[in-house]
Amino acid sequence: SQQGEEDPQALSIQEGENATMNCSYKTSINNLQWYRQNSGRGLVHLILIRSNEREKHSGRLRVTLDTSKKSSSLLITASRAADTASYFCATPNGGTSYGKLTFGQGTILTVHP
């Protein structure tokens, strides 16, 4: 079963605009992670936010976590064509990760030059 569900499934924007992707999950977690996947490539870890954190920044990325609503959002500011990729949220499977993550279906982001 899918723990995380991303919304929207696809997002198309112009360069310079902001992109926001949302993730909802079902069970209690101790962290939530976001990954990026360029076409035909493996996933790359972007950012991890712990359950006691509400917001985290990394460069042009901003992640929020609302444990009461069981949701997270990923904001990419001033997007670039190189940000075109699929973005996945992932949550630990069974409390702590121990190398096990449950992924959502992903959001396909297209940034037009």
Place this chain on the structure above:
Amino acid sequence: NAGVTQTPKFQVLKTGQSMTLQCAQDMNHEYMSWYRQDPGMGLRLIHYSVGAGITDQGEVPNGYNVSRSTTEDFPLRLLSAAPSQTSVYFCASSPRGRGGSYEQYFGPGTRLTVT
């Protein structure tokens, strides 16, 4: 460091054939996992390992076997390939992190087609 490597990159099998997908990491990570990715399905966990000699099943283990004889290697065996196993397979590793939080490092994937 090479990170996580996977071989082969592409493979075509006939139904009933067996094969092994190779995965290796040179980061001395304790945890390793195998996922499959199908269109519209995200990634689903097949098997994982928390250390040499220790493996366990994930969400979709049927038709696959794993073993972990060394920290570095985590091969995935398809026992008798079926068309339903056509997918892209990713191996990942992660270090032991604090507070149960583990960032995963992914290999480039193996694209498998079963005819």
